[in-house]
Amino acid sequence: MAQTPAGPPRKPAPDTARRSEKSRRAIYDAALALVGEVGYARTTIEGIAARAGVGKQTIYRWWGSKGDVLLEAFLDLGDQAADRTAQPGRDPHALPDTGDLAADLKLVLRATVDELLDPRFEVPSRALAAEGLVNEQIGKEFVAKLLEPSLQLYVDRLRSAQRAGAVRPDVEPRIALELFVSPLAQRWLQRTAPISYAYVDTLVDYALYGIAPR
């Protein structure tokens, strides 16, 4: 925080902080609910403010556009999910690394199945993804700020597996992760077929060991 001529910044009083946190969460919830109900194009700052029970100016004080509000709302949703599965002493976003790559990937992908089937996440995510397909700028932000950082967690896990000899050294992790992440994403996004724990387990086994005879 920049210092003002009046002196160093003051920490907000506990009541103010609590009120701000409550407003912030109400705004995230309202933004996610609205985009799920009416789509990205018809979601407005006014609509979010009304639903959250805050003034429009409260939103404009913290965010520049509805796109910014929504991206942060999704990031926050991801943080909440990460907190629920965090392991003590580790980065809450890092993938588990027990030394058993197949088991670790299945654990994470099963949790992703749960998340994708949770309506709180599913409906707004689908609306944002749809907007990203036709609106290149929103799509790029969505990929750069939400999707790619989560894919990099798989890159890290696969690199660790390469050091442990569980993945061939010539394999490119950024491509390899797509063998199990993209099929799940496509089934969910385009509703081409159901998703389940058994399905993601199968993807991991095929990706690790290949479909050709060994």
Place this chain on the structure above:
Amino acid sequence: MAQTPAGPPRKPAPDTARRSEKSRRAIYDAALALVGEVGYARTTIEGIAARAGVGKQTIYRWWGSKGDVLLEAFLDLGDQAADRTAQPGRDPHALPDTGDLAADLKLVLRATVDELLDPRFEVPSRALAAEGLVNEQIGKEFVAKLLEPSLQLYVDRLRSAQRAGAVRPDVEPRIALELFVSPLAQRWLQRTAPISYAYVDTLVDYALYGIAPR
């Protein structure tokens, strides 16, 4: 064609058939161009008719809705692509089957890369896919009539590979094909990363032989 009480159906005079074929193609071209330019929601039968230079009634005589026109326009686009790569004496839609599974899959996926990067195909496809994400009914038709039939061609090729011993007998072809099809689809649809011949070649190698050491 059903017989009418007036007698057996007559073949249209050659001039009429040629005129119909020309109108049909003009309507497909107009529908694809419009949905690419203004999106699915703002594409109308009136707009397609005006752009194709035909009367609205011409369209309503052949199709029930704009969704029907668009689906057939995409099917026609796929038929044109299949005709260009057809092998004599074989179903033009079937995947090549030379006995070398990796080579056959790479050939088809490289052709798919070309198609996905062709603006005539890319822009309307993206618009239709985006609509399918949020409009469940359009999405289901898109998947059932366009996407799933093309995926079944991979199922057929993988079953043939299983009979030839090139794919393990316990592998489920409908899931296995997603290891190379879905990554390409996601990169293209969500613009997560570039697509190229080298990329799809890598996907095929990883899917066939796995990323774990052999």
